[in-house]
Amino acid sequence: MIEKNELILAIETSCDETAAAVVQDGTKLLSNVVATQMDIHQKFGGVVPEVASRHHIEQMTVVLEQAVTEANVTMEDIDAVAVTEGPGLVGALLVGVNAAKALAYAHGKPVIGVHHIAGHIYANRLEKEFEFPLLSLVVSGGHTELIYMEEHGEYEIIGETRDDAAGEAYDKVAKALSLPYPGGPQIDRLAQEGKDTYNFPRSYLEEGSYDFSFSGLKTAVINKLHHLRQKGEEIDVENVATSFQESVIDVLVDKTYDAAKDYGVKQLIVAGGVSANKTLRARMEQRFAETDVELAIPPLYLCTDNAAMIGAAASVEYHKQNYASLNLNANPGLMM
Amino acid sequence: MNVLAIDTSNQPMSVAILKDSQLAAELTVNVKRNHSIQLMPAVDYIFNQANLTPKDLNLIAVSEGPGSYTGLRIGMTTAKTMAWTLNIPVVAISSLEMLAANLTYHNSYVCPFFDARRGNVFTGLYQAQNGQIANVKDDLNTSMESWLEQLQNIDETVHFISSTNHQFDELIKEKLGAQANIIQHSMNLPRASMLAHLALEREPTPVHALKPQYHRMVEAEAKWLEQNQSR
Numbered sequence: 114m115i116e117k118n119e120l121i122l123a124i125e126t127s128c129d130e131t132a133a134a135v136v137q138d139g140t141k142l143l144s145n146v147v148a149t150q151m152d153i154h155q156k157f158g159g160v161v162p163e164v165a166s167r168h169h170i171e172q173m174t175v176v177l178e179q180a181v182t183e184a185n186v187t188m189e190d191i192d193a194v195a196v197t198e199g200p201g202l203v204g205a206l207l208v209g210v211n212a213a214k215a216l217a218y219a220h221g222k223p224v225i226g227v228h229h230i231a232g233h234i235y236a237n238r239l240e241k242e243f244e245f246p247l248l249s250l251v252v253s254g255g256h257t258e259l260i261y262m263e264e265h266g267e268y269e270i271i272g273e274t275r276d277d278a279a280g281e282a283y284d285k286v287a288k289a290l291s292l293p294y295p296g297g298p299q300i301d302r303l304a305q306e307g308k309d310t311y312n313f314p315r316s317y318l319e320e321g322s323y324d325f326s327f328s329g330l331k332t333a334v335i336n337k338l339h340h341l342r343q344k345g346e347e348i349d350v351e352n353v354a355t356s357f358q359e360s361v362i363d364v365l366v367d368k369t370y371d372a373a374k375d376y377g378v379k380q381l382i383v384a385g386g387v388s389a390n391k392t393l394r395a396r397m398e399q400r401f402a403e404t405d406v407e408l409a410i411p412p413l414y415l416c417t418d419n420a421a422m423i424g425a426a427a428s429v430e431y432h433k434q435n436y437a438s439l440n441l442n443a444n445p446g447l448m449m
Numbered sequence: 450m451n452v453l454a455i456d457t458s459n460q461p462m463s464v465a466i467l468k469d470s471q472l473a474a475e476l477t478v479n480v481k482r483n484h485s486i487q488l489m490p491a492v493d494y495i496f497n498q499a500n501l502t503p504k505d506l507n508l509i510a511v512s513e514g515p516g517s518y519t520g521l522r523i524g525m526t527t528a529k530t531m532a533w534t535l536n537i538p539v540v541a542i543s544s545l546e547m548l549a550a551n552l553t554y555h556n557s558y559v560c561p562f563f564d565a566r567r568g569n570v571f572t573g574l575y576q577a578q579n580g581q582i583a584n585v586k587d588d589l590n591t592s593m594e595s596w597l598e599q600l601q602n603i604d605e606t607v608h609f610i611s612s613t614n615h616q617f618d619e620l621i622k623e624k625l626g627a628q629a630n631i632i633q634h635s636m637n638l639p640r641a642s643m644l645a646h647l648a649l650e651r652e653p654t655p656v657h658a659l660k661p662q663y664h665r666m667v668e669a670e671a672k673w674l675e676q677n678q679s680r
């Protein structure tokens with residue numbers, strides 16, 4: 114027998130990764146299996162929800178089997194089943210939610226519904242214990258949020274995007290530059306080679322606001338490209354990538370820095386798919402090096418969607434016995 | 450044999466438990482509601498009625514489609530995951546065949562169908578004989594009009610059975626006249642117990658390979674194939 118408080122089997126299917134993991138006490142990862150559909154959606158230039166749902170159902174038990182085998186546990190050892198309840202693609206979420214309920218019901222275990230963003234934040238706890246109060250910047254294809262936490266399981270959104278998510282702006286600009294899907298990593302790579310010559314706008318919104326807005330920037334880039342093409346001028350793709358990325362990162366870093374200072378936090382967690390961005394990581398490290406705020410960015414494999422993060426977030430709910438009932442449903446627009 | 454059977458392929462939801470191969474509990478609900486919310490509470494209810502627990506199961510039966518994509522995935526994810534975790538076999542059966550099985554003792558042709566929008570249906574042709582139901586024409590997605598024209602070649606009565614709606618009643622009568630008999634009242638609703646009985650006679654599907662039979666490609670995939678073949 115392992116010395117433990119609890120073992121959670123977690124499932125995540127909110128977008129295009131079918132994932133299952135076994136997490137011990139919310140901090141220790143015993144297995145973390147992710148079946149990605151990246152190459153399947155690549156040819157469509159983005160995630161096609163119905164295609165994603167069809168793949169989830171084909172992968173679900175394969176991924177579950179691998180997760181329990183690698184963790185070397187049986188369902189009898191598991192104390193609860195956790196699953197991403199939302200937000201996400203409804204058809205994709207439904208596969209995970211119904212698999213979780215079937216597992217839990219078959220073995221008489223509780224099931225815990227988890228908010229996807231809580232998962233992204235809690236990915237960090239698999240690496241480093243939280244220090245409260247903390248601030249988390251969650252940046253991904255669907256999210257750009259600043260979340261303040263005074264204790265486990267208590268989330269206060271102090272800033273969020275008013276239009277496009279940062280990752281969404283990356284994907285749209287990449288598309289305008291005819292870069293392959295997914296665009297984020299492509300732009301980050303090109304941006305390493307270029308200079309900030311196009312001076313795109315930085316959208317700070319009104320004084321004191323921690324909200325974000327990236328659609329103006331996205332439009333500025335697309336208009337600029339259109340203009341250059343019309344005049345038959347050469348487009349320096351690297352410089353466009355750098356100029357765009359600098360604008361995004363300046364705003365992300367500045368706002369996060371201000372919020373961290375204003376709220377007097379001890380720890381800053383950068384989470385979500387975009388936290389894989391090299392430049393964002395480097396710039397955050399630079400800015401927070403001189404402060405008392407401890408910067409925590411999870412390793413790459415925990416930044417992108419995975420089930421271990423869902424298991425980590427569920428641990429807190431497990432101790433509160435915050436269980437879902439058998440009528441748990443997928444909730445694509447779930448609030449935090 | 451203790452069997453759990455699940456059908457969520459269309460608006461009606463039906464779940465049943467056979468205890469020692471006899472129907473112990475069955476619940477069919479025909480309201481417009483989300484199967485993801487209804488299914489597990491319904492399964493729990495029939496387990497309680499049958500005085501069984503999931504660990505007592507020997508087999509799971511599930512309708513594999515055609516039907517609503519989302520509905521199919523809810524039922525099949527539940528059936529598949531439960532079968533995997535309980536380490537018991539799972540049998541997938543056509544949701545059209547399950548419906549046709551309502552008329553097992555009619556000794557005639559049975560045409561089950563579901564609305565597939567824009568004048569199309571998911572359908573197939575079955576024959577009931579001596580308490581058995583046999584597939585005559587494979588399940589497919591087709592225009593109802595051309596399907597009915599094919600059925601004109603059969604010289605016998607065809608029983609039409611559909612749980613979805615009656616929007617095709619006029620067309621059926623127009624094309625087949627007295628040859629057609631449209632099943633009414635509650636006989637046109639799926640019964641998971643029929644699914645369970647059919648499953649007792651069938652080979653299980655390897656659990657990881659189990660997936661819904663949609664009988665229609667995703668539009669984005671169809672488009673992609675078209676573009677890449679014409680090049």
Ligand SMILES: [Zn+2]
Binds near residue numbers: 229253385386418
């Ligand atoms: Zn995510």
